[in-house]
Amino acid sequence: MSLMRTKWHAALLLGSLLIGASPALAEAVFHRGNSGEPQTLDSAHVSVDIEAFVLKDLFEGLTIYSADGKIVPGAAESWTVSEDGTVYTFKLRENAKWSDGSPVTAEDFVFSAQRVEDPKTAAEYANILYPIKNAEKVNKGEVPVDQLGVKAVDAKTVEYTLERPTPYFPQLMAHMTALPVNKANVEKFGKDYVKPGNMVSNGAFKLEAHIPNDSLTVAKNENYWDAANVKLDKVIFYPSEDDAANIRRFEAKELDTVYHFSSSEIKRLREQYKDQVRVTPALSTYYYSFDTRQEPYSDVRVRQALSMAIDREFLANEIYNGAQLPVYNLVPEGMEGYGKGPVPEWASMSQIDREDKALELMKEAGYGEGGKPLNIEIRYNTNTDHERVATAVADMWKNTFGAKVSLQNSDVSAHYAYLTEGGKFNVARAGWSADYGDPENFLSLMISTNKSFNYGHYNNPEYDALLKQSYDETDPAKRMELMKKAEEMINRDQPIASLMNYANLWLVSDRIKGWEDNAVNEHLSKYLSVAE
Amino acid sequence: MIQFVLRRLLSAVPTIFVVVTISFFMMRFAPGGPFNLERPLAPQTMANVMKTYGLDQPLWKQYFTYLSNAAMGDFGPSFVYKDNTVAELIGKALPYSIELGLWALLVAVVGGVLLGTIAALRQNGWIDYTLMVIATIGVTVPNFVMGPVLTLIFAIMLSWLPAGSWGDGSFRFLVLPVLSLGLPQLAVFARLTRGSMIEALHTDHIRTARAYGLPPRVVVITHAMRGAMLPVLTYLGPCAAALLTGSAVVETIFAIPGVGRYFVLGSLNRDYTLVMGTVILIAVFVILFNLIVDILYGLLDPRVRHD
Numbered sequence A: 001m002s003l004m005r006t007k008w009h010a011a012l013l014l015g016s017l018l019i020g021a022s023p024a025l026a027e028a029v030f031h032r033g034n035s036g037e038p039q040t041l042d043s044a045h046v047s048v049d050i051e052a053f054v055l056k057d058l059f060e061g062l063t064i065y066s067a068d069g070k071i072v073p074g075a076a077e078s079w080t081v082s083e084d085g086t087v088y089t090f091k092l093r094e095n096a097k098w099s100d101g102s103p104v105t106a107e108d109f110v111f112s113a114q115r116v117e118d119p120k121t122a123a124e125y126a127n128i129l130y131p132i133k134n135a136e137k138v139n140k141g142e143v144p145v146d147q148l149g150v151k152a153v154d155a156k157t158v159e160y161t162l163e164r165p166t167p168y169f170p171q172l173m174a175h176m177t178a179l180p181v182n183k184a185n186v187e188k189f190g191k192d193y194v195k196p197g198n199m200v201s202n203g204a205f206k207l208e209a210h211i212p213n214d215s216l217t218v219a220k221n222e223n224y225w226d227a228a229n230v231k232l233d234k235v236i237f238y239p240s241e242d243d244a245a246n247i248r249r250f251e252a253k254e255l256d257t258v259y260h261f262s263s264s265e266i267k268r269l270r271e272q273y274k275d276q277v278r279v280t281p282a283l284s285t286y287y288y289s290f291d292t293r294q295e296p297y298s299d300v301r302v303r304q305a306l307s308m309a310i311d312r313e314f315l316a317n318e319i320y321n322g323a324q325l326p327v328y329n330l331v332p333e334g335m336e337g338y339g340k341g342p343v344p345e346w347a348s349m350s351q352i353d354r355e356d357k358a359l360e361l362m363k364e365a366g367y368g369e370g371g372k373p374l375n376i377e378i379r380y381n382t383n384t385d386h387e388r389v390a391t392a393v394a395d396m397w398k399n400t401f402g403a404k405v406s407l408q409n410s411d412v413s414a415h416y417a418y419l420t421e422g423g424k425f426n427v428a429r430a431g432w433s434a435d436y437g438d439p440e441n442f443l444s445l446m447i448s449t450n451k452s453f454n455y456g457h458y459n460n461p462e463y464d465a466l467l468k469q470s471y472d473e474t475d476p477a478k479r480m481e482l483m484k485k486a487e488e489m490i491n492r493d494q495p496i497a498s499l500m501n502y503a504n505l506w507l508v509s510d511r512i513k514g515w516e517d518n519a520v521n522e523h524l525s526k527y528l529s530v531a532e
Numbered sequence B: 001m002i003q004f005v006l007r008r009l010l011s012a013v014p015t016i017f018v019v020v021t022i023s024f025f026m027m028r029f030a031p032g033g034p035f036n037l038e039r040p041l042a043p044q045t046m047a048n049v050m051k052t053y054g055l056d057q058p059l060w061k062q063y064f065t066y067l068s069n070a071a072m073g074d075f076g077p078s079f080v081y082k083d084n085t086v087a088e089l090i091g092k093a094l095p096y097s098i099e100l101g102l103w104a105l106l107v108a109v110v111g112g113v114l115l116g117t118i119a120a121l122r123q124n125g126w127i128d129y130t131l132m133v134i135a136t137i138g139v140t141v142p143n144f145v146m147g148p149v150l151t152l153i154f155a156i157m158l159s160w161l162p163a164g165s166w167g168d169g170s171f172r173f174l175v176l177p178v179l180s181l182g183l184p185q186l187a188v189f190a191r192l193t194r195g196s197m198i199e200a201l202h203t204d205h206i207r208t209a210r211a212y213g214l215p216p217r218v219v220v221i222t223h224a225m226r227g228a229m230l231p232v233l234t235y236l237g238p239c240a241a242a243l244l245t246g247s248a249v250v251e252t253i254f255a256i257p258g259v260g261r262y263f264v265l266g267s268l269n270r271d272y273t274l275v276m277g278t279v280i281l282i283a284v285f286v287i288l289f290n291l292i293v294d295i296l297y298g299l300l301d302p303r304v305r306h307d
Helices: A002-012 A014-019 A049-058 A106-117 A135-139 A183-194 A243-251 A263-276 A300-308 A312-319 A351-365 A384-401 A412-420 A440-446 A461-472 A476-493 B002-029 B043-052 B059-071 B086-121 B126-140 B143-157 B171-201 B204-211 B216-244 B248-253 B260-269 B272-300
Strands: A029-033 A063-065 A071-073 A076-081 A087-092 A150-154 A157-161 A205-211 A215-220 A234-238 A257-259 A277-290 A324-326 A375-381 A404-410 A427-433 A496-508
Touching: A029 A243, A049 A205, A049 A215, A049 A234, A071 A076, A106 A135, A106 A150, A106 A157, A106 A183, A135 B043, A243 A257, A243 A263, A243 B143, A263 A277, A263 A496, A277 A300, A300 A351, A300 A476, A300 A496, A312 A324, A312 A384, A312 A496, A351 A384, A375 A384, A375 A412, A384 A404, A384 A427, A404 A412, A412 A427, A412 B260, A427 A496, A440 A461, A440 A476, A461 A476, B002 B059, B002 B272, B059 B272, B086 B126, B086 B171, B086 B216, B086 B260, B086 B272, B126 B171, B143 B171, B143 B248, B171 B216, B171 B248, B204 B216, B216 B272, B248 B260, B260 B272
Parallel strands: A029 A234, A029 A257, A375 A404, A375 A427
Antiparallel strands: A063 A071, A076 A087, A087 A157, A150 A157, A205 A215, A215 A234, A257 A496, A277 A427, A277 A496, A324 A496
């Protein structure tokens, strides 16, 4: 109760405390709104962007993203690729050190990769490193972890042997799952290495304090190789997931950034905060999946017609206030070497023409007014915006085809459990965000053998064959061509209706300098500074 | 008295057992699981994860494992906040909720009883009507409206108080969340007190006391108050349990790292162990406060005796 007593004294000082502003800060502190409590700080278990933001300030991978979102050397100063594209050799920086002053070694990277693939670790994102030789087998427990294709050539050289050429491998090495952990540290503390006081990290910052659901504080790591260029002394991550509360705290100048907020706020915030509102198209796609296993969605004409009848401009501009962009194909723009992917030929028509064409196709298929009745159920995960999209799409289908459309929502967990476990549906909402900037990350969603993510069970042997070919192709340009051909098939068959390109929404205070918008949504605090 | 307390504590064991059992199975009947995320896991990963957390075992086995572990004080790891055990999470969060809850309770009880008594003494006067209109508004305005409105006025427009967070735990950080949490309860206490006070003032022994010429203050405070407090006390038990175990809404609005939101977050995330942990916590608090209330009853009302 002594705590309570001090509070009484504090109460007596109410007057002065109410007025008393916080003392001038000598330190450069960045108050970073992070819209959610990290579920873990263990790179083997992280799975979402808000965790990556914290982790990439603490740890540095072989490669990292620059402020404008390009891959640049991180803990490695350079790398080479073998002729056939299957062996990557990374040279670590001589002066790369852990926060305890010990050198970052090749052995740390070997240990980290083995730890992720070890089935005992049960790493959530183990599959992202499957391009490494034997990774999948190790992860399935078929071969021991020392068979993984990663080895330390010497203390500062680490070599990755791959299953097949993987041109986006340097991007994979910047992924949160590929971040290194300090071998000695993890062996000493076990899973508790992530706690403040225990954690040793090699990034620009080190973990200072962590109060779940309150704040996570990282302080400048003096042992970081590039510490001279790190301008912030501290970054405090605030994990509140309440959009409205975060905006209020931004307005009260308690937060310097807010990540993710309701698109309905954009207009007001833009008026008030001008270019402090950042809307950046992301590498992610919002789509509706059709269950191709059953009538009438097994009929390509029905899928095409339904897809054409959706007015994407309306969804993006009216429902999302421009926070999303209308799209007609799966792979978002901004992938290196891919450019703008192919779109269906009807994408260039006006919405009215599309609707005419759609009606024609639907008649041909024998559904809608004058044909068999069209009863459609749209499933989506509970969320105000998704509900508004579903309601609008339902209206469009009603007006165009005289369809009877019902809506069915369930919370995120139930929605995706149902879809990944092969549950039958008519139309279901889904979305995909890139793990790395390569079209393969999206196109592989539609492979027939991808039982968990190919929700609609699209099964096109031609498509599968094209992707297989792209995997074996070592020439980057030819590989992109093959993938474009594959995407044309999706455009033709419409197993999914791609609707919108997500944008990342940020509020970034004028006080923060060095912030650059980028499609990969990577914003390392080490590039930032605060204006006094 | 000691016997009474022991008997009540013993009878709490089966109650908690039933609560645990029902919650355990209800939780599992909800579709989806802790690892069905917006970003679904690859099948192999899912298999590894299920194995690690023992979720691949038959449900009855998981139930008995949970029971025997819980009986030993091990409430398991959180499935979602993987760096922590449930005991660690709740242990870290509970002090915040309790401190916030105690302040809110203090505000609610002291303020409510005071205002209720004043209203009762001025029954049907303008003070009474004004207070009761305010109290009705207090009961009906939910805290997810109250919180943001208070923030808008005091944090954004006037810049007097912080808009959120526990900060250093000083008074200025507590004012708004305590008010958001406490005011609706204050209103309830005010209405309860007014009602029972009016009734108490009309009883025979008060009339007698007045006839003897006792000063009004003595009549109200030492005689009427005693009887009037019984209904208030009845409400105090569940109210204290609810306030001290945290409010998901207030904690979320003000970014307080308390235990209240774990119940809601845990349910949404299907964080089975965390939900079980919070359910047990709430059950224990409810039982405990009802017991305290029963003991206080005996002290206030000689007709209620615990021998």
